[in-house]
Amino acid sequence: MISSMRIQLPGPAGVSLKRTDAANCSAMSGPARCQVSNKARALGYCAVGLLVCVSTTEAATVYRQDFESGTRGVEWSGAGLVQSTYQLTNYGFGGWHLRNDTSATSALRISGMAPHTKLTLKFDLAIWDSVDAHLSDMFEVKVDDRVVISQVFGNYFPASGSAGPGTQITPPTTGEYSNPELGYSPQFRDSARSVFLEIDHTTPEAVISFQYPDSQGGLDESFGVDNVVVLTDAVESRRPTLTIVQNLPAIILQWPVWAADFTLTSTNSLSSNAWAQVDRPVMANGYVLSVTLPAQSGSQFFELRKP
Numbered sequence: 001m002i003s004s005m006r007i008q009l010p011g012p013a014g015v016s017l018k019r020t021d022a023a024n025c026s027a028m029s030g031p032a033r034c035q036v037s038n039k040a041r042a043l044g045y046c047a048v049g050l051l052v053c054v055s056t057t058e059a060a061t062v063y064r065q066d067f068e069s070g071t072r073g074v075e076w077s078g079a080g081l082v083q084s085t086y087q088l089t090n091y092g093f094g095g096w097h098l099r100n101d102t103s104a105t106s107a108l109r110i111s112g113m114a115p116h117t118k119l120t121l122k123f124d125l126a127i128w129d130s131v132d133a134h135l136s137d138m139f140e141v142k143v144d145d146r147v148v149i150s151q152v153f154g155n156y157f158p159a160s161g162s163a164g165p166g167t168q169i170t171p172p173t174t175g176e177y178s179n180p181e182l183g184y185s186p187q188f189r190d191s192a193r194s195v196f197l198e199i200d201h202t203t204p205e206a207v208i209s210f211q212y213p214d215s216q217g218g219l220d221e222s223f224g225v226d227n228v229v230v231l232t233d234a235v236e237s238r239r240p241t242l243t244i245v246q247n248l249p250a251i252i253l254q255w256p257v258w259a260a261d262f263t264l265t266s267t268n269s270l271s272s273n274a275w276a277q278v279d280r281p282v283m284a285n286g287y288v289l290s291v292t293l294p295a296q297s298g299s300q301f302f303e304l305r306k307p
């Protein structure tokens with residue numbers, strides 16, 4: 001998909017610079033030249049900047065939500081309200097989380113994920129009040145109607161005061177019925193757990209639902225989720241933009257400082273494909289790297305390359 005915009009350059013000649021941006025580089029399996037990004041015509045020279053796509057092997061974070069804005073976002077549907085975390089603020093929950101005090105699902109829909117084969121889900125689970133592990137209260141998570149967690153959970157009566165998926169992140173109970181009391185009903189103790197799972201997943205959309213199907217609800221039994229992070233194994237790309245600024249009789253090529261390991265190359269003919277490193281000093285100014293060259297007649301093409 002190509003989009004374009006026109007930029008009026010400063011200068012006496014009323015010169016315009018046309019920039020064409022590819023909205024995405026879809027085939028990210030390796031470094032690839034993916035778009036012509038800049039084209040300038042002024043006083044007999046033509047300079048074209050090409051953009052290089054870079055691949056890294058870092059997992060792509062496709063969703064992150066800590067509910068600290070006080071709203072849950074349109075990607076959420078079903079039961080659950082953004083409510084206080086009370087004392088769980090001391091265990092990484094911040095001030096707000098999504099609390100569900102019903103037996104219905106809280107569902108998260110994520111769309112437009114890049115091609116991937118794995119999906120990783122991380123979240124913190126609050127277990128509020130009289131959730132009964134000894135009576136086999138169940139906590140369920142589904143991804144696209146596939147059950148990925150179906151596990152007994154609760155605060156009564158595992159010895160630690162917390163049972164369920166993942167790892168307990170709140171202190172163990174002293175054995176008292178209301179210890180530790182972290183919020184909502186003061187009668188009943190509470191706990192929280194950090195949950196992590198990875199599943200096979202390939203479709204661009206995922207619906208992730210959280211449910212406590214046999215909840216007695218209200219202040220008696222509820223759960224909450226927070227710090228929800230979804231990652232995939234899609235290759236993440238970072239594409240530095242190469243821009244051309246005219247400052248006649250010179251032109252200035254600029255790119256971001258984070259792409260300092262790229263090399264600026266040029267050629268006078270795309271058909272020859274004879275690219276050579278630009279033998280000029282690279283200057284750093286804040287977040288921008290730049291090379292200044294004399295504007296020349298004829299065509300000149302520039303590309304950032306990474307070994």
Ligand SMILES: [Ca+2]
Pocket residue numbers: 066067068093094095096097226227
């Ligand atoms: Ca939070």
Ligand SMILES: [Ca+2]
Pocket residue numbers: 130131132216220221
């Ligand atoms: Ca109960």
Ligand SMILES: [Ca+2]
Pocket residue numbers: 128129181182183184185186187188189190
């Ligand atoms: Ca409580």
